[in-house]
Amino acid sequence: MSTTVSPLPSAYKPSRLGERILACFTWAMIIYTMLPIAVMVVFSFNYAPAGRIALHWLHFTIANYGDAFAIQDLTGALIHSLEVAIGSAVISSILGTPLALALARYRFWGKSATDIVIFADIAAPAVVVGSSLLSLFLALNLPRGLLTIFIAHIAFNLAFAVVVIRARVSGLDGALDRAAADLGAPPWVAFWKVTFPLILPGIVGACMLCFMLSIDDLIITTFVAGQTLTFPLWVYGAVKVGIPPQVFVLSTFIFTGGVVLALINVAVSHRRQAPV
């Protein structure tokens, strides 16, 4: 390609310096991005007097890791978070897949209205989603707890699931389904044998995104949780009385687990692509 392009005029040269500056800036921003993560990991190894994280570095200890699950409420809250994240991710993907198929493959009355609702669900500020759900639950006299947290998490995850799966479906050749139909496969069989395996990566991606959004959510959950605590809610509530080191220890576990899973995912998809 470079042979067809004329030598660069001199005006291009000054941007070499610009590139260096941009590179330094990018690295500075990457360090800035990692700073709070480093604080979390480093302070999880800090000696914690009276079971509270100290603001200063005292001395290195792994005792916090030995007591990682010593606070029952916190462990319980983490389990709630995991339950809600897994459950809402799976249900959102199950509900979202058919809608994603409809939006990607059909023109129908109400399609643009659907687009707007999906978009509104993504763009609506969390305070509004949370407080509107709370006002519904109050009006229905529905007691707040794990069930209402589930309902709320599916409500905000669903739109994200639809968008991710839809992107995958749009990238597929619709002719494959028609071929299956022409070969006499009933729609249901064509779906499971042809469409589903092809869109599975999109569904898995949607599940992962929903899982991360759900386990991270604090704002919407504060409104609908009642007395039930999730991990972020427990931490938020503990701020006033002091944070126990277990918070940083468990977060370090979550962080490490997430990064390892993501790297495995990258490695697997590279291997799949390699022979092609």
Add this chain to the structure above:
Amino acid sequence: MRQLRGKLAPYLLSLPSWVYLLVFFLIPLASMLGMALAVGDPLSGYTMSDNFQEFVAAFTGYEDAFARSFWYGTASTVITLSVAYPVAYWIAFYGGRHKSTYLFLIMLPFFVSFVIRVLAWEFILSDQGFLFGPLKELGLLPRNFHLLSTQWAVIGGLVYNSFAYYVLPLYVVLEKIDRRLVRAANDLYASPATAFMKIILPLSAPGVFAGFLLVFVTNVGDFVNAALLGGPGTYMIGNIIQDSYFENQDYPMAAALSSILMLMLMIAILLYSKVFGTDTIQEYAA
């Protein structure tokens, strides 16, 4: 039969999601509006009123909190854009083989819970913490210097939390730009600055706008950064809504405040989707 099925298919496929979103997204919004029009208290129950007194009270009573939220939202979004753009630009144009590695590094905070990230900043910025403490000991900072509980700590927290969310849409648009256009501009003796202003900036506009909208909406409605990094003088509308529900149990007031916030942001979003369409935002939202 097959034709009929083909006609019905999209409706059947969208039915489950529609029902869910209707019951747990659209109806709650309506019910919130209803609550905002109600008068009463949790003990004696609510009755509907036909006036907008709660709206007026919400707006006039918390004018400053609304103004502050929009100011924090605007400032944090503009700052995020100005730091995210160069980063996305460098990764897209000079990242080479390691583009996805750089993006991965920028997305690392996603693996740490939002509240923990804000909490870590509270640690870093605290008056006697490991950063400012030693600096004060050495006399490099005045003793009474503090950043925590100022508006800049809140805006800084908002910037940190939206940085990756802004880099991604910008990267997506910048990556798609045909490099030959830039080469052509250079061949025609455009200065790099002109090439940037006339080619790269206009072509990356959809990412700039999509990111702006999502980051702005998220930040205006946030209350966690203000609660952990700010002080009494940095209350945002999210904090007020939160307090109205859980401290004062004034549900109509809380609902009125949320409704006003929603209506204000909805106007912004509608204007946006009229101009740029909804598809692009959805694309980048994911």
